[in-house]
Amino acid sequence: MNNKISLNLGSGGREMHKFISEYIVKKLGNSVLNRLDDAAVLENRSDLKIAITTDSYVVSPIFFSGGDIGKLCVCGTVNDLATSGAKPYALTLAFILEEGTSLDDIKIVIDSIARTAKEAGVKIVTGDTKVVEKSKGDGIYINTCGIGFIKKGINISTHNAKTGDIVMVTGSIGNHEVAMLKAREMINFDIDVKSDVAPLNKKVESLLALTNKIHVIKDPTRGGLASALYEICGNSKCEIRLFEKDIPVEKQVLSVCELIGYDPLYLANEGCYIIICPKEAERHIKKVFGAKAKIIGRVLSNNRQELAVETKAGGMRKMGMLETMQLPRIC
Amino acid sequence: MSIARSGIRSMLSKNVNIISGPGCPVCVTPSSDINSVLELVKRHDVIIATFGDMVRVPSGGDSLQNYKNVKIVYNPLESLTLAKSNRDKEIVFIGVGFETTTPLIASVIKKAKADGIKNFSVLCMHKTVPAAIKAILDDKTSKIDGLILPGHVSAVTGSKYFDFIKSYKVTAAITGFEAKEILGSISIMVDNIEAEKHSVINNYRSVVTENGNTVAMKTMYDIFKDTDSDWRGIGNIKLSGLRIRREYEEFDSLKRFNIKQKNIKEAKGCLCGNILMGKNDPVDCGHYGKTCTPSNPIGPCMVSSEGTCAAFYKYMRR
Numbered sequence: 001m002n003n004k005i006s007l008n009l010g011s012g013g014r015e016m017h018k019f020i021s022e023y024i025v026k027k028l029g030n031s032v033l034n035r036l037d038d039a040a041v042l043e044n045r046s047d048l049k050i051a052i053t054t055d056s057y058v059v060s061p062i063f064f065s066g067g068d069i070g071k072l073c074v075c076g077t078v079n080d081l082a083t084s085g086a087k088p089y090a091l092t093l094a095f096i097l098e099e100g101t102s103l104d105d106i107k108i109v110i111d112s113i114a115r116t117a118k119e120a121g122v123k124i125v126t127g128d129t130k131v132v133e134k135s136k137g138d139g140i141y142i143n144t145c146g147i148g149f150i151k152k153g154i155n156i157s158t159h160n161a162k163t164g165d166i167v168m169v170t171g172s173i174g175n176h177e178v179a180m181l182k183a184r185e186m187i188n189f190d191i192d193v194k195s196d197v198a199p200l201n202k203k204v205e206s207l208l209a210l211t212n213k214i215h216v217i218k219d220p221t222r223g224g225l226a227s228a229l230y231e232i233c234g235n236s237k238c239e240i241r242l243f244e245k246d247i248p249v250e251k252q253v254l255s256v257c258e259l260i261g262y263d264p265l266y267l268a269n270e271g272c273y274i275i276i277c278p279k280e281a282e283r284h285i286k287k288v289f290g291a292k293a294k295i296i297g298r299v300l301s302n303n304r305q306e307l308a309v310e311t312k313a314g315g316m317r318k319m320g321m322l323e324t325m326q327l328p329r330i331c
Numbered sequence: 332m333s334i335a336r337s338g339i340r341s342m343l344s345k346n347v348n349i350i351s352g353p354g355c356p357v358c359v360t361p362s363s364d365i366n367s368v369l370e371l372v373k374r375h376d377v378i379i380a381t382f383g384d385m386v387r388v389p390s391g392g393d394s395l396q397n398y399k400n401v402k403i404v405y406n407p408l409e410s411l412t413l414a415k416s417n418r419d420k421e422i423v424f425i426g427v428g429f430e431t432t433t434p435l436i437a438s439v440i441k442k443a444k445a446d447g448i449k450n451f452s453v454l455c456m457h458k459t460v461p462a463a464i465k466a467i468l469d470d471k472t473s474k475i476d477g478l479i480l481p482g483h484v485s486a487v488t489g490s491k492y493f494d495f496i497k498s499y500k501v502t503a504a505i506t507g508f509e510a511k512e513i514l515g516s517i518s519i520m521v522d523n524i525e526a527e528k529h530s531v532i533n534n535y536r537s538v539v540t541e542n543g544n545t546v547a548m549k550t551m552y553d554i555f556k557d558t559d560s561d562w563r564g565i566g567n568i569k570l571s572g573l574r575i576r577r578e579y580e581e582f583d584s585l586k587r588f589n590i591k592q593k594n595i596k597e598a599k600g601c602l603c604g605n606i607l608m609g610k611n612d613p614v615d616c617g618h619y620g621k622t623c624t625p626s627n628p629i630g631p632c633m634v635s636s637e638g639t640c641a642a643f644y645k646y647m648r649r
Contacts, residue, residue: 006396006626007396008626014626015626186383186403186405187405188405188406188409259405260383260405261332261384263336309338310338311336311337311338311510312337312510313337313338313339313342313510313511313514314338314342314510315337315338315339315340315341315342315510316338316341317335317336317337317338317341319645320645323624323625323626323641323644323645324387324625324626327383327384327386327387327403328382328383328384328403328405329357329382329383329384
């Protein structure tokens, strides 16, 4: 790693995980932090465990097809909470605004936050607003912190994948990142791909009312499906086999990937989950998330970290975390 | 990359070894060319327009990804739009690519001339495929039995362009990018190698004709002419590159900015040259996976996601 922060460090791949383990966990580690799940779970004496998480939103541009930074800053945090099986209770909201940013834009973002928080059934209970000098920020940055409660008996974590489990995704992958590529004008194709950004916590709540067999819930955001699964392989010390033909990718997303040389398995998502559970829970997941939820793989054994993909062509390839940000290639 | 992504190596018998040749135009761009780009990007009046994977190509520990005045374009025509909307800046398009891409850049230069655009130029690093293939096949230590020829290049050049390969003791097949097309070509070539049949076949007939896209080739040579060119990992190959003709030199960044190319040595111990020639595997290199990774690449084969080492690292290693 260089002695300067690179953009690549923030892309959700191997370099970021290396940074977290070498700098954050090494200096700040404790039994809660070290688990590195999307939400930390705090045991306490009551019947409810507390889940807590925080996330910063620096997306640019702030408006994109299917959403905006306001919707994203609520969804990202409630979705992280729900990966632990928690019911989100309250959110904090902190703005870092750049001098000169349009107040109209900020009003639109706040309306969007209000709408999304209502949809997710979560309250914004405290906040902070800072303004930085022009060129020391990028319009609007938002940090949200969320807390939620987990019923005793629920134990969902990236450490819990078991041999024989099925691996499911709850929707098509890649839409968010392709919508962002379009919004950033990195691609100028005539496509209509919307970000999948959506709050999923109520769906998790419905699912947990139907079954207590869910082992892992993970949102494949930056770094995409492959990085998230590889992380699960590491935390659960398991081998996951994916079936490429079963992974749902919309035709437009696939076409963009083929044209510019992106791998859909490394594209960021904001409104779908990876769920790992015994086969018997499949019907509950389909009931809650609908027909888009698909089995895409299996947990093969619990002894080593390995992610392998059975390709459409019938070959086998191994995958790891995203190494570097994907960039449109020449041919 | 299609080979790695489809897991084709896992489907082949152990005595069929596929390696990626110098088929990625970004990978073969030498440090000295990147250095010229880096000199330009430091100027405040310049916006660099480039294909995405160029931004990671290193020279002397630096690369385009460290600069703000770099605009990634997918379509080179976008650089003319940039030129029109940034009249006070010089737009420099980094011209890399083989016969597939170069006619497109040629047509952009033609359009710039027709539209009277004054703040646009191309830093030309284009290369052509045949001379590189000859350089590899002329190397007596090369261990190549068969060549998968590039489908998209062939679509432009036509299949006849590769007939010269027939004079070498190898078999070759023009191939598409679908797994079944690649497997089909490998199967045919294995039969040919066993029968010691030295031929060049067109196994991508749905796209590639005998004469190719003659309009595109003419456009390319209207603007460019053959010149000697340095290939990262291989060295100088006679008449393997293209430069902008005198009639269009107002669009030649080298002339416009009076760039004197420095001769910069490639990293010590990097085996990319041998890997491109099929003499070594990525794992034979001391840098591979240690000092040379996709996030910190040294040689051309790790730089682009198309490169042998990058593909090997990403899809095979773990």
